[in-house]
Amino acid sequence: MYLYGDTVAEAARRVSDEAFLGAMERRFTTMFGLAPSAEEVRSWCRSWPALVDILRSAGLDALHLLLEYSLPATGERVDAVLLGRDAEGRLCAVVIELKQWTYAYLSPLRPGMVRINERVVPHPARQVGGYVHYLQQWVNRDEFPLTVRGTVVLHDAPRDLIAALRAPVEHGPANAYPVLGRDDLTPQPSPKALARRIGCAELGPAGRDDIERFLQVEHRPSPALLARAGKVIEGREAFVLIGDQDLARQEVLHTVTAARERGNKSIVVVTGGPGTGKTVIACRLLGDLCQQPDGNPRLLSPSGTLTRQLRRTVGENSRGLIATFLDKIPAGITDTSVVLLDEAHRARTYPDHQRDAFPLTLGNLLKRAAVTVLFLDERQIVRPTEGVTLQQLRQHAQASGLSFAHIDLISQFRCNGSPAYQQWVDDLFHPEGPASVWEGSDYDLAVADDPEQLEQWVAEHIRGGRTARMTAGFCWPWDSPPTPPLLAEVEIPWQSPAGPRVWARPWNSRADEPAFDHPDVPARPFWATDTGGHDQVGCIYTAQGMEYAYNAVIMGGDLVRRGEQWIARPEESRDSQLRGLPPHRYLRYALNTYRVLATRGTQGTRFYSTDATTQDWLQAVIRPHAR
Incomplete structure (x- = not known):
């Protein structure tokens, strides 16, 4: 054009x-x-x-x-x-x-x-x-x-x-x-x-x-470009697969080959919770597909943060091969293409409704590509304007005459490989019912007594050469200018033995590139990985899809515990797309948000709630001996 x-x-x-x-x-x-x-x-x-x-x-x-x-x-x-x-x-x-x-x-x-x-x-x-x-x-x-x-x-x-x-x-x-x-x-x-x-x-x-x-002229990646990108991905330690991850990769490749041989368009859905390796598998598959004859693959994600991180890892050869998928289908995708859609649970579905029986842009993508492989975790849907489920995809395939296959990832490689912690988090953020007490010993889990203790825990790990980050629910203003100095808007009053205190830190930068005069403040896409990110508080939109060794989670007033159920208070949210929802609808997104934030740490997590009753409840379900 x-x-x-x-x-x-x-x-x-x-x-x-x-x-x-x-x-x-x-x-x-x-x-x-x-x-x-x-x-x-x-x-x-x-x-x-x-x-x-x-x-x-x-x-x-x-x-x-x-x-x-x-x-x-x-x-x-x-x-x-x-x-x-x-x-x-x-x-x-x-x-x-x-x-x-x-x-x-x-x-x-x-x-x-x-x-x-x-x-x-x-x-x-x-x-x-x-x-x-x-x-x-x-x-x-x-x-x-x-x-x-x-x-x-x-x-x-x-x-x-x-x-x-x-x-x-x-x-x-x-x-x-x-x-x-x-x-x-x-x-x-x-x-x-x-x-x-x-x-x-x-x-x-x-x-x-x-x-x-x-x-x-048709724009599609040249064989030389695909060969270089494939070799880069194959040689990156970040994309080495372990155990069930490699089994899943082989199963996807087999399914893609079978779909091509049959000649009919296909959907492959790969489901798995946080840390099961969905992104790593997607990247490794891109490398495999780049080295196949007549390849025309793409790795897409609705997350601009994840796209930027992957492009940085793979390098300049990924230009055009790795792209953000929002409201338009990238050009050059044809009926020979295999499309890998990571974080499919974040695919846009338009404001609070779907223009058709199925999200329009996603449906057009599935119709255009030969095979679409979607990596999905339904419990990571955090907005009413995004998300697709396994059942919706199965029904769409049936109605559209597309072949359908489902692969479920079970092994968990984040959170110190602790299935106990992953199961505990999944149970913790169910809407109601008694929560199990954490008794595991294979993951470093505790509740911080106050926000300063939370920050000290993060700082200690940074001094030790480990990665650590703080995140919070979107319950504070976010009016900082795009460039530093950032305003300390995450402000939490608390009671110390010496009297009342206020802890305050800025949100992560909203800019896509670091500021010239503040190289210690990472740009938004790189908050989770670059030096200085521990000095700001990340939110769901910068943390989702990322991981770091030690993880501090601040629960705001939008989700509080009362008895054996969670109570949603959307009026406490500062997210304009969510705060107008009725509590029963907001609850799903709040639970999913905090579940995502709680599963970013590979080695350990600390919780802190600004609501006193919720804080007491967290301390009761996370036993002191596990700290």
Whole structure:
């Protein structure tokens, strides 16, 4: 998809026209499902005419220009792409990243990132390099010969800014992509010299057929990309399977092979509680599928945090192969694809209802792929706008004529491999009935007497070189700005022997990238793994899918124990999607939330409740000798 496409000469006649810009806004809304921001439209107004003037000054009127070109498998958009034929007669795409920067802040601590006002963004040479890499790896050059280049055009940038931006990349792979500023974008000493700087010196016009083939070509991972990704996954210790995990992997592979041989589309559901290895199995399966002939696999997750963590682990080769699944199906998935959907219990079902008998986007995904493997734990559904069950999937398969298989994971590898703790937690967060007393000795479980003791326990493990984190129910305000310093909004008054005290700590950062001036405050996706995360309190949305050695859980006033039942108090929640629910509906999500938080620790967990009655009850069911 693209917003506009025609020759540079034709674009020059239109890009400054107010009616043209209005038409582009409407087209954007139709194509992407939401209106462009006012900032984005202002950017078009400033950059499109500037770019066209530069290209015309370079004598490139006959090249084909695409504006806002979408990279199908990633959800990202390229500012501009120039298409022409190179000296050998092949189609060449020149990817252009446009910026209006006149200043930027760079830090030696973050050489790959740049701060513009309050935003932290990738260095533009790295950004354009990622686009080039994608087109090189996702367009089959055997079927469609294509060369790809990249250029950064900062049409307002002075010489000192350009020098600063060139310095961090001059010895790295991003050096292959020129960073051009105001002084570089004039036709001096000649238009041909300007064309050379942009990367278009020898390009001539491309034929209409070539341009149409480029626009219609199927985007799918190249065999070389799949082979590299498969080897990376196979070699990562993080993806080594143990016991039942490997048996489950083999069973899934057998089921996938059988479904392909039958030729009918299939659903495979892998169920298991926290710590049974669903994510590890999904990653290992992706590695297996990458190395199969004619593979076209994807690993999707509704969790952006999990997606970012997995991409970091697998590396750049995972670009497009590992993606976040929300309201749209990633492009390139065909009836040859095997899709692995991790955390399927978080798949979106739309606000409080399902538009069809089955979640619409998920149903379309199941219809498109050859085999869809869903990794599911129904008791991790924590919002009314998400979630699908084993029974729903079974019924959908039957109604849609899809084959269906179910694999249940039993062995538990988190929580010190303690089946006793996992069973105890499952029983603890049932809505009603007497809770069993914890008497296990194979997991470090206790109740903290106060929030300071909870924090000291976490700090002790951090000093010992172990990972430890604090989490809490969403029962406190969360108004901190995206960048540090963060506000200490998780505030708990408590009574010490010396008198009343108040304990307060910030929630985790809401930013997707670390702040330049506060490298000790991890970005949201990396709160659970990066240095400094123990100084903030995580919530369900940053902890779900993650694990760490030692786990401190603060239970807020939204879930309290009275007698032999849990009582939900949604009015205590600060989650706008939940606090308006009636108590009987809120109860399910609160129980699931705290069950998830209670199962993040591989070695030990400490509980603390801000409700005195619940705190006393927890101390009664977790016997002191087990501490």
